[in-house]
Amino acid sequence: MKVRAKKHLGQHFLRDLRAAERIVDSLTLHKQYTQVLEIGPGMGVLTQYLLTHKEYTTHVIEIDRESIEYLNKHYPSLEDRIIGGDFLRWNSQTVFQEPFAIIGNFPYNISSQIFFRVLEIRDRIPEVVCMLQKEVAQRIASPPCSKDYGILSVLLQAFYDIEYLFTVPPGAFDPPPKVQSGIIRLRRNETTNLDCNEKLFFSVVKTAFNQRRKTLRNALKPMGIFPDHPLLDKRAEQLGVAQFVELTQLIGSAQPGEDGSPAVTSE
Numbered sequence: 001m002k003v004r005a006k007k008h009l010g011q012h013f014l015r016d017l018r019a020a021e022r023i024v025d026s027l028t029l030h031k032q033y034t035q036v037l038e039i040g041p042g043m044g045v046l047t048q049y050l051l052t053h054k055e056y057t058t059h060v061i062e063i064d065r066e067s068i069e070y071l072n073k074h075y076p077s078l079e080d081r082i083i084g085g086d087f088l089r090w091n092s093q094t095v096f097q098e099p100f101a102i103i104g105n106f107p108y109n110i111s112s113q114i115f116f117r118v119l120e121i122r123d124r125i126p127e128v129v130c131m132l133q134k135e136v137a138q139r140i141a142s143p144p145c146s147k148d149y150g151i152l153s154v155l156l157q158a159f160y161d162i163e164y165l166f167t168v169p170p171g172a173f174d175p176p177p178k179v180q181s182g183i184i185r186l187r188r189n190e191t192t193n194l195d196c197n198e199k200l201f202f203s204v205v206k207t208a209f210n211q212r213r214k215t216l217r218n219a220l221k222p223m224g225i226f227p228d229h230p231l232l233d234k235r236a237e238q239l240g241v242a243q244f245v246e247l248t249q250l251i252g253s254a255q256p257g258e259d260g261s262p263a264v265t266s267e
Helices: 017-025 065-074 108-120 134-141 151-157 198-210 241-253
Strands: 035-039 057-062 082-084 100-105 127-133 160-168 181-188
Touching: 017 100, 017 127, 017 160, 057 065, 065 082, 108 127, 108 134, 108 151, 127 134, 127 160, 134 151, 134 160, 134 181, 151 160, 151 198, 151 241, 198 241
Parallel strands: 035 057, 035 100, 057 082, 100 127
Antiparallel strands: 127 181, 160 181
16 A cells, blocks of 8 residues: 655655664753653655654654545554644644654645644744755755745744754655755753743744845834834844844834734734
8 A cells, every 4th residue: 555645745755765764863862851752754755764763752743534544554552652643733732741742744835834833832842853945944944144034933942952964866756856964953952931922922033034125224114113222234144043032122112002913913
């Protein structure tokens, strides 16, 4: 039995076993968790290596019923640890009462949404190792003043230390995607709370990058009028996390009495 790759689910099944083993071996923070969740296991190319690691317990979450049937048949040792559902809508507390790592070959079309979900429950996720479209992986890992640096770069780097690990070519997949893939690792840093209104921080970052060619003075005009500051003469890509926190404090101080800010979305 072979699972048919479904375009609407963004499925490209990794068939390079050496790459699969390297991805699994990239999980490192074993002393911080005993549970691992694989997102979108497909036919289990990563799963087979995860199950060899006895230092943690592997769960998988899969939305494709055909893949679930395949996993049940070929990986009986998973027993009741196959979760049928959508990670974006799934309540992790129904399975995990302690921190858990995330690993997976993320569907390219929802990878950003997965990371926004990770951010929502970041204090429960000490580590993420994943494969994405190479350009997206590079963007997330990029430092300030880089053309690849963007919204997800800032938001994820606020709470995670991020490394770009290696590249996987299209020929390693069935069917081959039209782009290269990149593997990144995120390790939770020591930041528990930002020194600003976090909802406003998310909104400031998104608004700033929506018009990244403009100075922040002009890009942030939709958010209101606030005191002059040297940071406003810069562009979004020039600011690190700490400077975005400072900018959020500035904007927040100009909005007295507000306990929130414009709505944050993952669009």
